[in-house]
Amino acid sequence: MKTLRDIGENGLLRSILPLLPQRPDTLVGPGDDCAVVRVPGSPDDWLFTTDPVIERRHFLPETPARLVGRKAIARAVSDIAAMGGTPLWILVDLVAPAATPLSRIRGLYDGMIAAARKWNLGILGGDTAEGDTLELHITGVGRIPRHTAVLRSGARTGDLVYVTGTLGGAYLSGNRHHLLFDPRLEAGRFLAENHFATSMMDLSDGLAADLPRLLDASKRGVRLEAAAIPLSRAARQSSHPLRHALCDGEDFELLFTVPPRLRARFENAWKNRFPRLPATRIGTILATPRQRLLHLSDGSAIPFRPGGYQHFLTHEP
Amino acid sequence: MKTLRDIGENGLLRSILPLLPQRPDTLVGPGDDCAVVRVPGSPDDWLFTTDPVIERRHFLPETPARLVGRKAIARAVSDIAAMGGTPLWILVDLVAPAATPLSRIRGLYDGMIAAARKWNLGILGGDTAEGDTLELHITGVGRIPRHTAVLRSGARTGDLVYVTGTLGGAYLSGNRHHLLFDPRLEAGRFLAENHFATSMMDLSDGLAADLPRLLDASKRGVRLEAAAIPLSRAARQSSHPLRHALCDGEDFELLFTVPPRLRARFENAWKNRFPRLPATRIGTILATPRQRLLHLSDGSAIPFRPGGYQHFLTHEP
Numbered sequence: 352m353k354t355l356r357d358i359g360e361n362g363l364l365r366s367i368l369p370l371l372p373q374r375p376d377t378l379v380g381p382g383d384d385c386a387v388v389r390v391p392g393s394p395d396d397w398l399f400t401t402d403p404v405i406e407r408r409h410f411l412p413e414t415p416a417r418l419v420g421r422k423a424i425a426r427a428v429s430d431i432a433a434m435g436g437t438p439l440w441i442l443v444d445l446v447a448p449a450a451t452p453l454s455r456i457r458g459l460y461d462g463m464i465a466a467a468r469k470w471n472l473g474i475l476g477g478d479t480a481e482g483d484t485l486e487l488h489i490t491g492v493g494r495i496p497r498h499t500a501v502l503r504s505g506a507r508t509g510d511l512v513y514v515t516g517t518l519g520g521a522y523l524s525g526n527r528h529h530l531l532f533d534p535r536l537e538a539g540r541f542l543a544e545n546h547f548a549t550s551m552m553d554l555s556d557g558l559a560a561d562l563p564r565l566l567d568a569s570k571r572g573v574r575l576e577a578a579a580i581p582l583s584r585a586a587r588q589s590s591h592p593l594r595h596a597l598c599d600g601e602d603f604e605l606l607f608t609v610p611p612r613l614r615a616r617f618e619n620a621w622k623n624r625f626p627r628l629p630a631t632r633i634g635t636i637l638a639t640p641r642q643r644l645l646h647l648s649d650g651s652a653i654p655f656r657p658g659g660y661q662h663f664l665t666h667e668p
Numbered sequence: 669m670k671t672l673r674d675i676g677e678n679g680l681l682r683s684i685l686p687l688l689p690q691r692p693d694t695l696v697g698p699g700d701d702c703a704v705v706r707v708p709g710s711p712d713d714w715l716f717t718t719d720p721v722i723e724r725r726h727f728l729p730e731t732p733a734r735l736v737g738r739k740a741i742a743r744a745v746s747d748i749a750a751m752g753g754t755p756l757w758i759l760v761d762l763v764a765p766a767a768t769p770l771s772r773i774r775g776l777y778d779g780m781i782a783a784a785r786k787w788n789l790g791i792l793g794g795d796t797a798e799g800d801t802l803e804l805h806i807t808g809v810g811r812i813p814r815h816t817a818v819l820r821s822g823a824r825t826g827d828l829v830y831v832t833g834t835l836g837g838a839y840l841s842g843n844r845h846h847l848l849f850d851p852r853l854e855a856g857r858f859l860a861e862n863h864f865a866t867s868m869m870d871l872s873d874g875l876a877a878d879l880p881r882l883l884d885a886s887k888r889g890v891r892l893e894a895a896a897i898p899l900s901r902a903a904r905q906s907s908h909p910l911r912h913a914l915c916d917g918e919d920f921e922l923l924f925t926v927p928p929r930l931r932a933r934f935e936n937a938w939k940n941r942f943p944r945l946p947a948t949r950i951g952t953i954l955a956t957p958r959q960r961l962l963h964l965s966d967g968s969a970i971p972f973r974p975g976g977y978q979h980f981l982t983h984e985p
Contacts, residue, residue, distance in 0.1 A: 381793025476698025
């Protein structure tokens with residue numbers, strides 16, 4: 352009998368997503384960072400995303416509850432940032448064992464409330480239920496001026512591939528990046544408003560897992576320059592910096608593509624606007640979807656294969 | 669150390685909901701069947717609800733997966749019906765152990781897809797994650813013409829209390845009402861459009877749990893007539909029909925109030941529009957919030973106390 356373990360999260364999504372019924376008012380259905388719908392009369396398109404945050408998967412029993420609450424909201428905000436949008440409202444499903452200490456529950460909500468204040472969000476409620484595992488399920492709702500959402504599917508041949516910040520080691524010992532990251536809200540809006548980005552997503556499962564999703568959506572290949580990939584301090588201090596940068600996940604940086612004719616204009620505008628946040632060019636989009644290469648600093652090239660975290664397939668670290 | 673078990677779901681909500689930050693564009697925040705927000709330019713107000721459906725809480729391992737998927741969608745649709753609105757879009761977080769058979773996952777989605785088609789909904793996606801328990805977390809989005817959403821808080825002194833259909837025994841042996849119920853979408857819209865209902869909610873945790881929530885929101889009391897409460901066939905065939913009707917939960921009927929001056933007009937219009945669905949008058953709203961009485965058929969009256977299902981407090985049947 353086949354199970355989820357046999358096909359992994361990607362296999363599950365491939366088999367299910369095409370079957371889901373869609374309404375004509377839906378601009379982007381399943382498979383991007385957010386769904387995008389059109390509302391009669393509104394000057395905006397509307398963005399929806401959901402994110403589960405589950406004990407022992409996304410946080411540990413000893414993780415401070417406030418930081419878990421913060422992370423849950425920040426993940427949804429990051430999905431909206433990855434479209435170029437502005438988050439407005441949050442809903443929360445809380446699942447918890449009856450024996451959960453009230454102080455822990457209060458910590459979760461304190462973290463969510465502080466995060467909502469930071470990003471000017473309303474928390475519209477949600478639901479609570481008893482269950483065996485502590486979980487938060489966050490729904491994020493945002494808006495973006497009509498026709499300006501940046502999708503995963505927009506990369507064109509010759510576009511330059513960029514990432515914000517540095518990658519890898521979000522979970523490495525002593526590194527709390529996966530709890531304390533700031534979603535790239537302003538950067539996402541800047542890229543969408545100025546029409547610099549042809550495609551965009553946030554890096555949640557690692558460049559090796561997420562870039563192939565962008566390439567699949569855009570039906571393109573890539574030439575990546577290994578030496579160009581910006582390594583986090585945690586990754587650099589490890590014994591396998593590049594592997595951490597490619598596979599760790601939870602970077603929550605933006606991955607996006609810019610047409611080559613806009614390169615100088617984009618890079619100058621970026622440096623003016625975000626002097627302290629690097630946007631690093633790490634590769635080029637290729638025409639052939641199956642042509643996906645990682646060029647190493649010694650001049651050789653190896654196939655760039657999907658990696659990173661995949662639910663149902665990847666075992667716990 | 670205090671835990672969730674010490675305060676129950678109601679205690680949790682009382683302590684947390686007032687703290688949640690709200691935006692000025694939010695008409696109804698946490699605590700009603702749906703949140704209601706205003707979108708610039710739209711002739712509608714927008715409704716949001718979330719509903720968890722968890723194995724061993726809301727369904728059993730032997731429950732057919734298609735019916736679990738159907739129920740998950742129907743619960744969200746029922747929340748939108750309880751405001752008088754029209755559901756449009758659904759998002760789904762799936763949590764599942766890696767060893768879950770693919771056939772079971774496919775059954776869940778088959779049930780959700782059939783339900784989405786039945787109620788003309790788009791399924792916008794969501795997320796999937798590995799976890800110890802099979803769960804669906806549904807977000808429902810709907811709309812309603814501006815200013816017409818019917819809230820829990822609108823009941824006024826002297827209003828008549830009604831329920832649709834019959835109550836009790838949704839889970840009793842041989843009864844699959846909790847899986848096969850039809851949310852009262854048309855009835856909810858009829859009550860909102862015609863301004864018959866001053867307050868409304870759906871009955872998910874049992875009349876004894878839900879009516880007190882409506883009374884608390886409206887700051888009112890009630891005089892209930894025990895003999896008037898419409899009993900389901902399953903409840904009537906049990907040894908404690910009234911207890912089942914009050915406490916079982918998962919009826920997914922509408923509970924609503926109508927001003928006494930509209931009584932004849934409402935009852936005639938209802939019978940014309942819904943000749944096969946009873947709307948039964950079961951009581952009257954009283955001015956004093958603490959005055960909550962259940963009048964029995966022998967002429968005596970007992971206090972109407974909160975009961976029914978409450979997460980974190982009620983033990984499994």
